[in-house]
Amino acid sequence: MEQDTISAKYNELKEKGLLSLYPKGIKITVGMSTCGIVAGADKTYETFGQGLSDLNLEARLTKTGCLGLCEEEPLVYILVEGKGRYIYGRIGPGDVYALLSGLKNKKIPKQNLLCKVREDKPLLGGAVNIEELKQGIELFEPPGLQDIKALPFFARQMKIATRNSGLIDPISLEEYVAMGGYEALKKALLMDPEDIIETVMLSGLRGRGGAGFPTGAKWHLTRQSEGKEKYVICNADEGNPGAYMDRSILEGDPFSVLEGMTIGGYAMGAQKGIIYLREEYPLAASILNEAIKRAMDQGFLGEHILGGDFSFHIEVIKGHRAYVCGEETALIASIEGKMGEPRPRPPFPTEKGLHGRPTCINNVQTWAYVPPIIALGHEWFRSIGTEYSKGTKVFSVVGDVQKSGVVEIPMGTPIGDIVNGICGGPGPWGLKAVEMGGPGGGFLPVSLVNMPVSYEGLLEVGAALGAGLVVLGQNRCMVDMALHFMEFAVKESCGKCLPCREGTLEILRILRDIAEGRGVLADLRVLEDLSTALKYASLCGLGQTAPNPIMSALKYFKEEFLAHISHKFCPAGVCKGLFRVKIDRYNCNNCGECMIVCSNQAISKTNNGYDIDVIKCNGCGNCIYICPIKAIKPIRNED
Amino acid sequence: MAKTISIDMREFEFDAGETVLSVAKRNGIFIPTLCYHEALKPYGACRLCLVEVLEGDKPGLHASCLLSAKQGLVVLTVSDLVLKVRGVLIQLLLKRYPKEKSLMDIAKACGIEDSISTLTGEHQEKACLLCGRCVRACEEMGRSVIGFVSRGSERAVDAPIGSHKECLGCRACENVCPTGVVRFSLHDGVIKNDLWDITVDMAVCPICGRSFATVPLIDKVKTELEALSEAISMCPACRRAELLKRICV
Numbered sequence: 001m002e003q004d005t006i007s008a009k010y011n012e013l014k015e016k017g018l019l020s021l022y023p024k025g026i027k028i029t030v031g032m033s034t035c036g037i038v039a040g041a042d043k044t045y046e047t048f049g050q051g052l053s054d055l056n057l058e059a060r061l062t063k064t065g066c067l068g069l070c071e072e073e074p075l076v077y078i079l080v081e082g083k084g085r086y087i088y089g090r091i092g093p094g095d096v097y098a099l100l101s102g103l104k105n106k107k108i109p110k111q112n113l114l115c116k117v118r119e120d121k122p123l124l125g126g127a128v129n130i131e132e133l134k135q136g137i138e139l140f141e142p143p144g145l146q147d148i149k150a151l152p153f154f155a156r157q158m159k160i161a162t163r164n165s166g167l168i169d170p171i172s173l174e175e176y177v178a179m180g181g182y183e184a185l186k187k188a189l190l191m192d193p194e195d196i197i198e199t200v201m202l203s204g205l206r207g208r209g210g211a212g213f214p215t216g217a218k219w220h221l222t223r224q225s226e227g228k229e230k231y232v233i234c235n236a237d238e239g240n241p242g243a244y245m246d247r248s249i250l251e252g253d254p255f256s257v258l259e260g261m262t263i264g265g266y267a268m269g270a271q272k273g274i275i276y277l278r279e280e281y282p283l284a285a286s287i288l289n290e291a292i293k294r295a296m297d298q299g300f301l302g303e304h305i306l307g308g309d310f311s312f313h314i315e316v317i318k319g320h321r322a323y324v325c326g327e328e329t330a331l332i333a334s335i336e337g338k339m340g341e342p343r344p345r346p347p348f349p350t351e352k353g354l355h356g357r358p359t360c361i362n363n364v365q366t367w368a369y370v371p372p373i374i375a376l377g378h379e380w381f382r383s384i385g386t387e388y389s390k391g392t393k394v395f396s397v398v399g400d401v402q403k404s405g406v407v408e409i410p411m412g413t414p415i416g417d418i419v420n421g422i423c424g425g426p427g428p429w430g431l432k433a434v435e436m437g438g439p440g441g442g443f444l445p446v447s448l449v450n451m452p453v454s455y456e457g458l459l460e461v462g463a464a465l466g467a468g469l470v471v472l473g474q475n476r477c478m479v480d481m482a483l484h485f486m487e488f489a490v491k492e493s494c495g496k497c498l499p500c501r502e503g504t505l506e507i508l509r510i511l512r513d514i515a516e517g518r519g520v521l522a523d524l525r526v527l528e529d530l531s532t533a534l535k536y537a538s539l540c541g542l543g544q545t546a547p548n549p550i551m552s553a554l555k556y557f558k559e560e561f562l563a564h565i566s567h568k569f570c571p572a573g574v575c576k577g578l579f580r581v582k583i584d585r586y587n588c589n590n591c592g593e594c595m596i597v598c599s600n601q602a603i604s605k606t607n608n609g610y611d612i613d614v615i616k617c618n619g620c621g622n623c624i625y626i627c628p629i630k631a632i633k634p635i636r637n638e639d
Numbered sequence: 640m641a642k643t644i645s646i647d648m649r650e651f652e653f654d655a656g657e658t659v660l661s662v663a664k665r666n667g668i669f670i671p672t673l674c675y676h677e678a679l680k681p682y683g684a685c686r687l688c689l690v691e692v693l694e695g696d697k698p699g700l701h702a703s704c705l706l707s708a709k710q711g712l713v714v715l716t717v718s719d720l721v722l723k724v725r726g727v728l729i730q731l732l733l734k735r736y737p738k739e740k741s742l743m744d745i746a747k748a749c750g751i752e753d754s755i756s757t758l759t760g761e762h763q764e765k766a767c768l769l770c771g772r773c774v775r776a777c778e779e780m781g782r783s784v785i786g787f788v789s790r791g792s793e794r795a796v797d798a799p800i801g802s803h804k805e806c807l808g809c810r811a812c813e814n815v816c817p818t819g820v821v822r823f824s825l826h827d828g829v830i831k832n833d834l835w836d837i838t839v840d841m842a843v844c845p846i847c848g849r850s851f852a853t854v855p856l857i858d859k860v861k862t863e864l865e866a867l868s869e870a871i872s873m874c875p876a877c878r879r880a881e882l883l884k885r886i887c888v
Contacts, residue, residue, distance in 0.1 A: 322790070339786070339787060341787075344683040344702065344705050490791060490792065491791065492790075492791070493790065493791040493792070494790055494791065494794075495769070495787075495789070495790050495791045495792065495793070495794030496684050496771075496787075496794075497683075497684045497685070497686055498673075498684065498685050498686050498687075498728055498731065498732065498769075499686055499724075499727075499728060499731070501769070501791060501792060501794065502731040502732070502734075502735060502792075503727070503731060504791075505791075505792050506731060506734070529723065529727050530727060532720075532723060532724065532727070533723070533724045533727035533728060533731075536689075536699065536700045536720060536724050537686045537689055537700060537724045537727075537728060538686070539683060539684065539686070539702075
């Protein structure tokens, strides 16, 4: 295809995309990612459809992905021509009619209104000032509306990999192109493949799966490897407990991953791309398949991409519910139809991967960074982040935090800023630790929580970057948390190598002993020995990092382990049988919440206040956490 | 000049493609192994043969059965880290299979008595150590009849439904098993493996009427070596007698 023809095609798509992004009149968009649907967005969407016809209101109804503010789902965006985009949180089916009748009466309803967007600034395209769009509709807007940029949740974020999520219709190619999508592919196809790899290498992009291998170097190795047939794989087997940022990207902006993979395929000389998708992500699968179909229809994928010589196909392959298949050699074995077990490296997949051919495996986020890097250049990407960690990082923040969700921050942002600044802090119980890196990561105590996010920094303190961020309040017991992660490791160990198969089981047994009051001091030494063996002797990363949570818990919270062992006491009031609860009558405000929450009717009201029947109490600890003034405390059994 | 590697501060020559384990074995340096077998491709799963690399590769512990010897490589088979990790691994095995003799031999060779084990757990009397030798033997020489089933601590070796019939009865699995838990026994006209519930018919010598090999094995030889198809039907003794007869007559 001639460059003129391509430009004309892009312009046509762009025009269509802008028209559907900013249509005339009113557009109602519902956040329909998994986080939204779980909160009931599908019902909200249906009710909007019904309501629009019932109230005879003219408006476009569309879907979008996840904006990141998952706590407030279902999110509804109302775009009014010439006025702005209004974002509403927690819109259940019951709120729909109130919202619609407000619009019908020419008012912007105030209920559940979170903020207003006045201007869209797409990373790869021109800015769109919604307030100035042509002739607007006259609607009454409540005064004193907060702009989205003023919300603490969004103010400190920097959206690169999640640039389009919650903004465009995920399966609309036109809207993706209108946001500057596929410009990078157009540019890349005119470049020398070596130059693309050079750009990625100079950008300093490192694998976002956690290991942090330089992406450009991996591409270079794959390109250098001999073989006519090569593969690129997108590792979307996101299995860390509490992590879902990859899903958010795939469901919110699938084309960015497809475009990244296509550019990678061209640069490395691969003909086929595979997205290895976690089976538990059915929505992502259908969105990806639809996106692939549309990209092929428009010539962005398939034979002779954009009319040139380069052909590239992408296929979605579902995993089979095994955490270990996120390890690259196990992932390859799984695609080949073999048992999902890691094999020793070398040879590395870049040399001998899928079907024995050179294969480049990158994480979802890593692929999503590729188009902006190519479009905006390596210097732009290098300017963000720390010395050894460039760009931004997407985290899903869950746990004891006020606003859980998906956030994207520049590398080097202190973890405390994410937890307290962006996500509103841990709530009444106060922060105890932050778990980073999932079952292969570690717990960071409050004293380390202000360290900047970077590969090098986190590695030093025993955490990792790959997974999400799990915030733990003071009400969590670290022995219990370490036990939880070890249970996961035992369940997900493939069992191939001895240290991981037998070692994790033994660590779990010892942790159970400690949590159930049978621990002895010698256990701590055995735990350390086992952890060392696992770390140095395991075959794959899963086993090598499996002891990290327990090692970091032992390092930073040793006194809690000692309390469990020496005093048979769980200071957090979590481990059953290792504490009893006491009501501090002096401070008690007699609210009675504890009596309501008690699972065994052990709390009763007496003349002197509330009383706990020690015999009836089953040690669930619910009363401790419900008490608004912390007047109920766990104490030692013998006290 | 021949290329050398350093093992425990001594220099040894090596051939192209050789592993550190093979160089060490050839020179009488002891490295314990479990999943390794000369006849099979290295697997690197038991991790007992770990050695510490000081120079020439990524520093740290490597499975010597998979580590290629190369010029400038410096490894230790006995270092604090190796001994510590090896000790934990053997203790883990001993804890799980306290009565397994082959394991006690390995432990003894490494200087680990089961009494010093601080690990105490449920004692399982099971002699399969999951080394995977049988699985690999079947994959490399047989017909991949057996394989691993389940994950993690439930991992076991079994013949999946339908694969029983494929067994050649070559008994390579039995041959490589370090503990002797894989056993075939001869019953009238068949060999049987109770572990995986495999039964293979025995061929009968047309002359003396003795069972001497399995039917599928003979069929395999017949299809692959047509010239032998007549001779292979007879048992070795009758085959010799028959041959002698033909030569003499």
